[in-house]
Amino acid sequence: MQVTTAILRLLIFPGLFFAVPAAWLFLYIERKTIAQMQQRIGPPLLQPFYDFVKLLGKEPLKLGGIQGLLMRAWPAFSVSVLIAALALIPVFPSKGGFSGDLILLITLLELPSMFYMLAGFTSRSIYGKVGSMREASLSLSSNLLFLTAVMMIAVSAHTFRLSELAVPAASPARWLGLAAIVLCIPAKLRLNPFSTSSAEQEIYSGPLTEYSGSDLALWELAHGLEWLALSGFVVSLAFPRTGFKIADAGIFAFLCIALVVLLATVAAATARFTIDRSVRFYWRWSVALAVVFLVSAVVFKG
Amino acid sequence: MSILRLLINNICDGSITLPYPERPPIQSAFRGMVQNAPEECTGCGLCAYVCTSSAITVQRAADGFRWSYDPGQCTFCARCTQRCPKGSLTMQETRPPIYQQHGGLKQFHDVKKKKKAAVISPGSPQPVEATS
Helix, strand or coil: CCHHHHHHHHHCCCCHHHHHHHHHHHHHHHHHHHHHHCCCCCCCCCHHHHHHHHHHHCCCCCCCHHHHHHHHHHHHHHHHHHHHHHHHCCCCCCCCCCCCEHHHHHHHHHHHHHHHHHHHHHHCCHHHHHHHHHHHHHHHHHHHHHHHHHHHHHHHHCCCEHHHHCCCCCCHHHHHHHHHHHHHHHHHCCCCCCCHHHCHHHHCCHHHCCCCHHHHHHHHHHHHHHHHHHHHHHHHHHCCCCCCHHHHHHHHHHHHHHHHHHHHHHHHHCCCCCHHHHHHHHHHHHHHHHHHHHHHHHHCCC | CHHHHHHHHHHHHCCCCCCCCCCCCCCCCCCCCEEECCCCCCCCCHHHHHCCCCCEEEEEECCEEEEEECCCCCCCCCHHHHHCCCCCEEECCCCCCCCCCCCCCCEEEEEECCCCCEECCCCCCCCCCCCC
16 A cells, blocks of 8 residues: 555545544434433534534643643544544455554554543542543453454454455354444443443543543544444444445445444433443353354354 | 333434523413512511522611512522512512623612602612622
């Protein structure tokens, strides 16, 4: 891939200039869906953008030394790695996206969660630390299921290359794996019923309690980008390609939005699990999936 | 499954909130600002006595009294209207107007003591600087 093409894809599509408005759109859909479920009118279309601009105008956190530096760095790192992850998502498998593999994409999708945890510990707030510990516990348990599912998809397709994985094969292992990934997304996005790390009634905003101004704006943006990256990842591995770029893009966008609406509906319909219940939930499903994985590996060995 | 039914009903029924600056219609028996008819008021002070948020005060002077009311402090509980022995207090069935400054809706009536109390400055609500 040429350097200019790579830079254009990172900055224009599906990178920065496409990803940021799309992230705001996804945040809007999430908030609007939850509002509709609760019989509220919900925010206007541009509200996530207004929030972003308003937060940029607020006085930022004034902390000196390494603590201040790190607290400013974590949200910027999160946004950066998520944009890099978006550039990897194989919407158009033959030409679009960077040529990378599944392991790189999973690593980039996992880093924001680690930065989120580190942000809580760096802030030295008791609420931040409790939120970070909860995020760590949840991440450990949900990632077990997530990684098992990813492995299942990769092994069933006999490849880790994203461009090859993006051509959906009608194998039961792939659909089971994708269903398991969808099950993990609420934990990764800190949505109900797995919103223990940012439980506002208990620990304010968890790791983000001490954040304000432009840094908080970047965290909000990172949340929207996470929505985009995770839903895009699932949909890109699932939707059938028609061969026409515009039609593919339309189907991709429609399915991504449908997934956001589905997960926002689940968030509106459920109450928050306790941390031990969340961990137990993911461990059970992980063990069940691991058994299925093992059995299918033995059965379909030849 | 009852939560799903609830969600479907919520979507079908539409939202019950309104975008700013629209406001919902007034219901019957709406409790708005307290209105005093100074010609009826005897300055007994029962309204100020029962007012838990101190929105109503009655200041006595040698030649009469000043009845003052701050809607910004009022909880619209209607205890004053229930306790008024002369029935001079009523509640408006309209929303209080939007105001910009603290005490912007404050109003008062000065009533002079006579054989039969006569009203000196009744009428429409007037903002005051402060009542000490």
